[in-house]
Amino acid sequence: MQTSVDIPPLLAAPAGGSLWRRKLVNRVMTGLVVLAFVLALIPLFSLLYQVVSRGLPGLDWEFLTGTPRGVVGGGGAAHAIVGTVVITAVTSIISVPIGIMAAIYLTEYGGKGRLRRWLTFFVDVMTGIPSIVAGLFAFALFAIFLGPGIRLGLMGSVALSVLMIPIVIRSSEEVLKIVPNHLREASYALGTPKWRTIVKVVLPTAFAGLVTGVMIAVARIVGETAPLLVTTGIVDSINTNPFQGRMQNLAVYAYSEYRTPGVMKQASYDRAWAAALTLIAIVMILNLVARLVYRRYRTEIR
Amino acid sequence: MKATGVSPLAAAGPRRRFGDRVFSNLAVAAGVTILGLLGGVALFLLIESLPAVGASPAQLPGGKSLVDYIAPLAFGTVLAATIAVLIAVPLAIAVALFISHIAPRRVVLVLGFLVDLLAAIPSIVYGLWGIFVLGPAAVPVLEWLEQKLGFIVFFKGPASATGRTMLVASLVLAVMILPIVSAVCREVFSQTPRKLQEGALALGATRWEMIRMTVLPFGKSSIISGSMLGLGRALGETMAVTIILSVSGIVTFNLISQANPSTIAANIALDFPESSGLAVNTLIASGLVLFAITLVTNLAARAIISRQNIQ
Numbered sequence: 261m262q263t264s265v266d267i268p269p270l271l272a273a274p275a276g277g278s279l280w281r282r283k284l285v286n287r288v289m290t291g292l293v294v295l296a297f298v299l300a301l302i303p304l305f306s307l308l309y310q311v312v313s314r315g316l317p318g319l320d321w322e323f324l325t326g327t328p329r330g331v332v333g334g335g336g337a338a339h340a341i342v343g344t345v346v347i348t349a350v351t352s353i354i355s356v357p358i359g360i361m362a363a364i365y366l367t368e369y370g371g372k373g374r375l376r377r378w379l380t381f382f383v384d385v386m387t388g389i390p391s392i393v394a395g396l397f398a399f400a401l402f403a404i405f406l407g408p409g410i411r412l413g414l415m416g417s418v419a420l421s422v423l424m425i426p427i428v429i430r431s432s433e434e435v436l437k438i439v440p441n442h443l444r445e446a447s448y449a450l451g452t453p454k455w456r457t458i459v460k461v462v463l464p465t466a467f468a469g470l471v472t473g474v475m476i477a478v479a480r481i482v483g484e485t486a487p488l489l490v491t492t493g494i495v496d497s498i499n500t501n502p503f504q505g506r507m508q509n510l511a512v513y514a515y516s517e518y519r520t521p522g523v524m525k526q527a528s529y530d531r532a533w534a535a536a537l538t539l540i541a542i543v544m545i546l547n548l549v550a551r552l553v554y555r556r557y558r559t560e561i562r
Numbered sequence: 563m564k565a566t567g568v569s570p571l572a573a574a575g576p577r578r579r580f581g582d583r584v585f586s587n588l589a590v591a592a593g594v595t596i597l598g599l600l601g602g603v604a605l606f607l608l609i610e611s612l613p614a615v616g617a618s619p620a621q622l623p624g625g626k627s628l629v630d631y632i633a634p635l636a637f638g639t640v641l642a643a644t645i646a647v648l649i650a651v652p653l654a655i656a657v658a659l660f661i662s663h664i665a666p667r668r669v670v671l672v673l674g675f676l677v678d679l680l681a682a683i684p685s686i687v688y689g690l691w692g693i694f695v696l697g698p699a700a701v702p703v704l705e706w707l708e709q710k711l712g713f714i715v716f717f718k719g720p721a722s723a724t725g726r727t728m729l730v731a732s733l734v735l736a737v738m739i740l741p742i743v744s745a746v747c748r749e750v751f752s753q754t755p756r757k758l759q760e761g762a763l764a765l766g767a768t769r770w771e772m773i774r775m776t777v778l779p780f781g782k783s784s785i786i787s788g789s790m791l792g793l794g795r796a797l798g799e800t801m802a803v804t805i806i807l808s809v810s811g812i813v814t815f816n817l818i819s820q821a822n823p824s825t826i827a828a829n830i831a832l833d834f835p836e837s838s839g840l841a842v843n844t845l846i847a848s849g850l851v852l853f854a855i856t857l858v859t860n861l862a863a864r865a866i867i868s869r870q871n872i873q
Contacts, residue, residue, distance in 0.1 A: 311687060364592075485685060486801055
């Protein structure tokens with residue numbers, strides 16, 4: 261491997277000084293690196309601790325089953341939980357097939373063609389789209405056809421798909437790439453058409469990896485707030501129909517409880533924290549299960 | 563479509579049947595959909611922001627021209643993101659070094675998981691944490707900064723009593739982008755050729771000298787590209803800033819006072835739900851500007867990464 265790293269002569273002065281001094285510098289710098297690492301993890305632990313300790317009091321039966329409709333300064337988040345499930349499900353229904361098919365295109369059909377290069381490039385670009393811009397896109401798309409006042413669960417899902425598709429493509433491409441070629445070639449040697457080879461050999465081999473990738477992608481979008489603020493709006497009753505009426509997920513619920521607290525401010529804040537705790541629990545469970553699935557079900561590739 | 567498969571056998575090989583054509587067309591369609599989607603993002607934002615471009619200042623929110631409306635927001639966006647990057651990058655390099663070269667092998671997986679966890683936490687939760695926990699905790703620090711370093715333009719004060727300041731918002735942004743920057747660095751740091759590292763050690767270098775002379779030079783471009791990716795993320799981050807920052811629409815470098823410039827993303831999240839008519843178009847126009855800024859940042863980062871891959 262060619263690298264352009266020059267190693268200055270160590271024994272010449274600039275690096276050095278006495279051995280004692282160099283050892284001291286080594287100690288100090290190592291200490292600083294460790295310190296920086298600890299410093300970086302303090303927010304994580306503080307945040308987890310605060311979310312759990314402030315979220316638990318509000319996380320009761322009413323929170324999970326009630327809605328704020330017709331209740332003054334109380335109610336629950338059932339509508340937001342339902343909204344989270346519906347919006348996330350619709351987003352996955354849009355994103356997973358497109359994402360995996362695009363990954364199949366990139367690894368199996370793309371070759372070195374121009375479309376492939378463009379696609380790789382633009383998927384990179386897409387991962388950098390700010391979430392609020394994805395929301396504005398979905399709003400603009402629907403507003404042109406349905407008028408500017410429109411707010412739908414589906415709009416939120418379209419916005420989130422813009423964020424989810426590139427994540428699915430990236431992770432799927434990664435696992436499809438490591439399916440060894442000799443498996444494909446063995447299948448072709450038996451006279452199997454390419455598409456059946458993909459469906460029967462490549463995808464099953466990569467299955468655990470694909471599932472893991474999708475779950476992590478879901479975990480990334482399930483807690484999105486900004487794109488939904490501008491597309492699905494805020495609502496106080498259960499709505500299961502993504503094609504009609506406003507909808508709300510837990511993140512937006514947490515935000516609206518914080519932004520417009522009711523008469524009993526603290527109760528609203530408690531509910532915001534409870535929603536935050538629920539969200540973190542969902543995200544963590546998704547991440548952990550994704551890792552377990554991968555460990556447990558991945559095909560051993562030799 | 564020409565089927566140029568992954569292997570020479572595939573290209574020459576299996577007969578193309580009906581199922582093949584359907585399947586490969588589906589795959590191409592998915593690819594084209596994505597290109598269309600991205601084009602659509604730019605196109606629809608442009609269409610919806612045109613009315614604001616053509617409108618006279620009197621019709622726009624605040625009675626200002628579009629440029630005067632967006633400029634302070636763009637300033638706030640860049641300021642918040644820049645400070646976040648300045649705070650996050652040194653820490654991220656240290657975190658990456660710690661995991662790739664210093665931590666005992668056994669705990670590396672766990673530590674990596676912890677850092678990834680930082681990236682998995684939803685931004686709304688960071689927002690709540692920022693305003694209820696970090697903000698109040700930062701107030702004494704802000705007061706101290708005002709008293710001791712008040713002669714610097716950034717810390718002129720008066721210090722905010724709630725902690726809802728640019729400095730706190732940037733700190734939270736820094737925590738949010740740290741895992742991204744450190745992931746890019748870690749990846750490349752751990753690819754530093756063994757022979758260089760061992761050579762340095764064999765010549766009598768201490769571990770830090772080895773890191774300074776082999777790992778850091780080797781990973782230089784990854785540090786730059788990781789920082790740019792982090793910058794892109796910080797520029798577009800919405801909820802944390804929306805919740806934490808108390809905004810007043812002014813342009814100032816003062817990081818610790820109650821009056822702060824807003825950011826494009828936060829401004830959209832704050833105003834969009836209550837806006838109608840031209841105000842909506844104005845907000846979408848500002849979103850288009852944000853899109854352009856992040857696009858340029860990310861393209862620069864990608865260009866650096868791909869140049870480094872070619873080497």
